[in-house]
Amino acid sequence: MSLQTPEKQSPNTQQIENALTQQLDLLPRRDAVLRMSEVRAAEVADQPVSDDDDQTMMMNMGPAHPSTHGVLRLMLELDGETVVRSKPVVGYLHTGMEKTAETLTYLQGPTNVTRMDYASPLFNELVFSLAVEDLIGIEIPPRAVWIRMMMTELNRIASHLLFMATNGMDLGAVSMMIYGWREREQVLRFFQKVTGLRMNHNYIRPGGVAADLPDGWEQDVIDLLDMLPPRLEEYDILMTGQPIWRDRLQGVGVLTQAEAQALSTTGPLLRSTGISWDLRKDMPYLAYDDVDFDVIVGSYGDSFDRYAIRLNEIRESMRIVRQCVEKMPVGDYKAQDKKVTPPPRTRIDESMEALIHHFKIFTEGYKVPEGETYIGIESPRGELGCYIVSDGSAKPYRMHIRGPSFVNLQVMPHMMANGLIADAVVVISSVDPVLGEVDR
Amino acid sequence: MTAETEAAEMQPAETQREDLQRYGVPYAAHGEQKVIFPHRDMWLQTAVALLQDGWNMCLDVTAVDYLDKKHPALPSDIPAERFEVVATFISYERKERLRARIQVPEADPTIGSLYTIYPGSDYLEREVYDMFGINFEGHPDLSRILMPENWQGHPLRKDYAVGSIPVQFKNSRQDSPKEGA
Amino acid sequence: MGVVHNVAEDGFEGLQHNFVTAPLEKLVNWSRARSSWPATFGLACCAIEMMATGGSHYDLARFGMEVFRASPRQADVMIVAGRVSQKMAPVLRQIYDQMMEPKWVISMGVCASSGGMFNNYAIVQGVDQIVPVDVYAPGCPPGPETLLHAITTLHTQIENGELLRRREETGAGANITVEQLDGQGQSQMVELGSRT
Structure with missing residues (x-):
């Protein structure tokens, strides 16, 4: 790897060079990052095999590989079965959502962002809505805040259950996949009851949520929370305590604290290295101040820690959801700001004004004051950020989503370095990227 | 430094922010949003100062193309350029975020790479290069990341069309009416 | 009851209705429809619903399709589950070309x-610009029920389809040719997907 010191803009090069050596020394395995274009990789792969022992092999994994969680592609340089260098190649699901967002009004925005991280769609809607609300400067009624919190925590449970399922499947515990889906279906059934959809809900919108919780939701949630603990016990029996599972995960894909910090890692990956950093606790948004929960922190930074963190985060989320059920305030489920939220359906039949208002808000949208803002929340994968620039019109001038999966992908070459190719699968699985969010 | 005083003048209502003043660049703060406006030539020095000051992590690097728009909330003493690189940092100790907005001119869309100071900016800068065509000097592997390697143009620039095409309906009845119908 | 040793002597009554006669084409189509293995081609949100369909509640195994094949060589049905980007399009086409005939495509979502x-x-505005599509499943994403309906629709198509020839209207067939002997000792190339 060639490191060029920036020449042009440095009257104070000494200071930068110091920082350079300090920061890059935090990454002892940085030589494992393969920096090679696809064309060059194809050329190298076509070279004839020589008798030379030093010759390494270029191998391509993905984008249509069952254990790459969608369309991730890895360029691997192998020495025998050992991964020497690797490069994640992304972009196979690039959807141009940030460009599309510039053509959609703020009201249509959640339909767009919800399709980014499709394993936890409500978080995308939440961060977009929070950013828009920050620009407009409206207050959200407490019930909407608590509904948002409960729904996103349920979504975190669903997302981590999905991780349990795919992690098991990637490592050969196929029955785990069936169990993970079984439980996730129960959560999705509740989502369908509330939002009308199993995925891509467009439920959390700027100004509140789209609809109030249906009658009898308390019992549904309680049933869900009663159903889960014994099932999680089953996971423990099937995997956590099982020697094969532990051997497969422990000590594989180790990430050090310094590496995690230097590479901007967030979420369970960062917490697995022992750093207690959870935005819900450290920079609370919504009403996380008012609920009691613990941040799960690992100590070894290996794949087993990340598995255990996610498993226990399900339990912590269940605690939060239970408190949400107990403390759910009564009142409006969306702000009564006529500028931002549409009138209730019943009013449209009665009043002409409401009908016009309803029509205008859905055709023209509403104007958002000029400004720019960045809001970050803790998604199941790390810090999910939304940066919006408004030029005062009804559509964002620029909408950018900081996808945690995208940034977390950078640690893969470091974690795979000098590991076996079979362990590369473990690493991909335990980073838990959602490619929709990586490529956007 | 003049920039400091001018920035302070810009916000007479706000109290002077010592935590933002120390970087010697114009700043602005509203609510939880803290923004500094370093100059492009001083960007890496500012970044080093940020790192040494306990901003642990570079969360995000992105850019905005203000083709002919007015920049929102830009101090008056900073000459507006077409591109603006926006970097977000976070600090564990202070539990807050800091945003840096750097003006990058259209004629010479280059800026120093954060890679050596915050290695986590690697992919983020590649994305900005891919989407906006802004060059990051000193980046170890500045190549396209999301679009195919042979793609022409930089999609998120404002003068790049959305590229939507009229929806085509195959075998639609209107185009080919059934015989005898 | 009993084994019929000689149909010419015992007559068909000896079989006591324990046999089925059918055109070979129907028989082959029937068996194809009941074990059409899908290729794993999950792209985006729809892939999650596709996997949910394979889960225990919706149970794709009822249709003989629980065996998601990682290798396109072993797969019969490609379920394109999700948005196809310009970067993915050539990969998708390559995987389609790697699948053995007969092959079908469901465009999911x-x-x-x-x-x-x-x-x-x-x-890419429609995967049918790259590969011929047999069934379109609507929805964003289509629920497992919609996907199951698409699959049963495809099964009906397979059962009613012709054995060797692919659909005329889409000109499908991935340019595979078979050699047909016309009895004259000299072989003639026949392109599947065309009558000539």
């Missing part, structure tokens, strides 16, 4: 069918 809400520079 509006993004795969028409680009959906993402009508922009990055997304």
Whole structure:
């Protein structure tokens, strides 16, 4: 790897060079990052095999590989079965959502962002809505805040259950996949009851949520929370305590604290290295101040820690959801700001004004004051950020989503370095990227 | 430094922010949003100062193309350029975020790479290069990341069309009416 | 009852209705429809619903399709689940070409069918521009029920289809040719997908 010191803009090069050596020394395995274009990789792969022992092999994994969680592609340089260098190649699901967002009004925005991280769609809607609300400067009624919190925590449970399922499947515990889906279906059934959809809900919108919780939701949630603990016990029996599972995960894909910090890692990956950093606790948004929960922190930074963190985060989320059920305030489920939220359906039949208002808000949208803002929340994968620039019109001038999966992908070459190719699968699985969010 | 005083003048209502003043660049703060406006030539020095000051992590690097728009909330003493690189940092100790907005001119869309100071900016800068065509000097592997390697143009620039095409309906009845119908 | 040793002597009555006669084409189509293995081609949100369909509640195994094949060589049905980007399009075509005939394609979700809400520079506006599609499943994403309906629709198509020839209207067939002997000792290339 060639490191060029920036020449042009440095009257104070000494200071930068110091920082350079300090920061890059935090990454002892940085030589494992393969920096090679696809064309060059194809050329190298076509070279004839020589008798030379030093010759390494270029191998391509993905984008249509069952254990790459969608369309991730890895360029691997192998020495025998050992991964020497690797490069994640992304972009196979690039959807141009940030460009599309510039053509959609703020009201249509959640339909767009919800399709980014499709394993936890409500978080995308939440961060977009929070950013828009920050620009407009409206207050959200407490019930909407608590509904948002409960729904996103349920979504975190669903997302981590999905991780349990795919992690098991990637490592050969196929029955785990069936169990993970079984439980996730129960959560999705509740989502369908509330939002009308199993995925891509467009439920959390700027100004509140789209609809109030249906009658009898308390019992549904309680049933869900009663159903889960014994099932999680089953996971423990099937995997956590099982020697094969532990051997497969422990000590594989180790990430050090310094590496995690230097590479901007967030979420369970960062917490697995022992750093207690959870935005819900450290920079609370919504009403996380008012609920009691613990941040799960690992100590070894290996794949087993990340598995255990996610498993226990399900339990912590269940605690939060239970408190949400107990403390759910009564009142409006969306702000009564006529500028931002549409009138209730019943009013449209009665009043002409409401009908016009309803029509205008859905055709023209509403104007958002000029400004720019960045809001970050803790998604199941790390810090999910939304940066919006408004030029005062009804559509964002620029909408950018900081996808945690995208940034977390950078640690893969470091974690795979000098590991076996079979362990590369473990690493991909335990980073838990959602490619929709990586490529956007 | 003049920039400091001018920035302070810009916000007479706000109290002077010592935590933002120390970087010697114009700043602005509203609510939880803290923004500094370093100059492009001083960007890496500012970044080093940020790192040494306990901003642990570079969360995000992105850019905005203000083709002919007015920049929102830009101090008056900073000459507006077409591109603006926006970097977000976070600090564990202070539990807050800091945003840096750097003006990058259209004629010479280059800026120093954060890679050596915050290695986590690697992919983020590649994305900005891919989407906006802004060059990051000193980046170890500045190549396209999301679009195919042979793609022409930089999609998120404002003068790049959305590229939507009229929806085509195959075998639609209107185009080919059934015989005898 | 009993084994019939000689049909000419015992007559068909000896079989006591324990046999079925059918055209070979029907028989082959029937068996094809009941074990059409899908290729794992999950792209985006729809892939999650596709996997949910394979889960225990919706149970794709009822249709003989629980065996998701990682290798396209072993797969019969390609379920294009999700939006197809310009970067992915050549890969998708390559995987389709690697699948053995006979092969079918289900376009799952509006993004795969028409680009959906993402009508922009990055997304191929309909996967039917790249590969011939047999069944389109609507929805964003289609629920497992919709996918199951698409699958049963495809099974009906397979059962009613012709054995060697692919659909005329789409000109499908991946340019595979078979050698047909016309009895004159000299072989003639016949392209599947065309009558000539």
